[in-house]
Amino acid sequence: MPKKIVLAALFVLSGCGHPSGVMTPVALTATTPKTSQVEMLVATNRQPSGNPATLFNGERSPKPFLTDIEVSIPPKREAGTVQWPRRLPPNPATDFAVTRVKQLDTRAEGRAWFRQHLEGGHALVFIHGFNNKYEDSVFRLAQIVHDSGMHATPVLFTWPSRASLFAYEYDKESTNYSRSALEQALRVLSEDKDVKDITILAHSMGTWLAMEALRQMGIRDGHVNSKIRDVILASPDIDIQVFAKQYVEMGTPRPKFTIFVSQDDKALAASSFITGRVARLGGINPAEEPYRTKLEEAGITAIDLTKVRTGDRLNHGKFAESPEIVQLIGQRLMVGQKLTDSNISLGEGVAAVIGGTARTVGAVTATTIAAPLNAVEHPITQKKATDVGDSLQNDPQSKLLTQ
Structure with missing residues (x-):
């Protein structure tokens, strides 16, 4: 079956779009119902669009940009959903709406913003997936922050995606183009003395970018x-064997990894077809061999969401669209609580989705596994790491976000 037919089928499943160009700030008035505000710092290596309604397009820029953005979230909505406006400008009473946009011209301004907004020393870095506009990732992160109840300062890293189902190859190459920019952004955050810890939450193709940046840092x-x-990888669109190499080559000690998988993920099934029928990490069954036993040694937690139901017809965004799952991210995973089969008592609603029950969900489990397949192979030698590191020091992309 040709790639275009597969992508066309995904287009039908993904449903209708929404109005584009929502980044122009709107004012909250005295008659606006009480809304919630989410403030975030957005780093990007997209090209500026020259249009305040979109800010940035899907093309690549060698220069990084930082933006202070505030999003208003309406009071009456279902958790896990993004209320896109049906018409422009957005109505804050019923829609997600941008209420502030301020470009930060220097890294010093970015540091100052971060210190003013730092919550308990915790930072969350979100990396979106394939087929995302700038505004898509802004609204998605706002939804995750609000619905999860997390106590952390949100940072969005949005890379150059053309936001088209027919631009898979371009988007994948854009993640490769962006890995040094993301690595440098993580270094800047890590060097801030007021930052205690960083959680990375990456989705879909963005998980490849996250792993490549961490591998490069290692x-x-x-x-x-x-x-x-x-590091939380949701629906990771990564070849299993490649993930294993990335995991090993980032060195030790490593962050604590959690992956969200689902065997009914139609987007990952399409990705597998496009990439030569290679299995994707986000589509494994962690309860089966060789994954469960062979991977326990690495201490990676895999949470199987196959039986979780959301409004996503592609079953690709369950981590954000299930109220229980997004709260699990904010209330348990981000505070460093390790999930196992024996300590999954998260309250009845969450336990029914994550832990499963003998009568209902059953097969939905939180399973501790290790990195897939050959992840426990011998790590690269120190000499090789040094040689590669020296060559990367000359990469002009490594200077991104330092200017």
């Missing part, structure tokens, strides 16, 4: 910065 330094404590 090769340079011998290990990932210790402030990067938790």
Whole structure:
């Protein structure tokens, strides 16, 4: 079956779109019902669009940009959903709406913003997936922060996606283009004395970018910065064997990894077809061999969401669209609580989804596994790591976000 037919089928399943160009700030008035505000720092290596309604497009820029953004969230809505406006401008009473946009011209301004908004020394870095506009990732992160109840300062890293189901190859190459920019952004955060710990939450193709940036950091330094404590990979669109190599080559000690998987993920099934029928990490069954036994040694927690139901017809965004799952991220995973089969008592609603019950969900489990397949192979030698690190020091992309 040709790739275009597969992607066209995904387009039908994904449903209708929404109005584009929502980044122009709207004012909250005295008659606006009480709304919730989410403030975030957005780092990007997209090109500016020259249009205040979109801010940035899907093309690549060698120069990084930082933006202070505030999003208003309406009071009456279902958790796990993004209320896109049906018409422009958005109505804050019923829609997600941008209420502030301020470009930060220097890294010093970015540091100052972060210190003013730092919550308990905790930072969350969110990396979106394939087929995302700038505004898509802004609203998704706002929804996750609000619905999870997390106590952390949100940072969005949005990479150049053309936001088209027919631009898979371009988007994948854009993640490769962006790995040094993300690595440098993580270094800047880690070097801030007021930052205690960093959680990375990456989705879909963004998980490849996250793993590549961490691997690159590990090769340079011998290990990932210790402030990067938790890495959460949702629906990871990564070849299983490649993930294993990335995991090993980032060195030790490593952050604590959690992956959300689902065997009914139609987007990952399409990705597998496009990439030569290679299994994706996000589609494994962690309760089956060789994954469960072979991977326990690495201490990676896999949470199987196959039986979780949301409004996503592709079953690709369950981590954000299930109220129980997104609260699990904010209330348990981000505070460093390790999930196992024996300590999954998260309250009746969450336990029914994550822990499963003999009568209902059953097969939905939180399973501790290790990195897939050959993840326990011998790590690269120190000499090789040094050689590769030296060559990367000359990469002009490594200077991104330092100017």
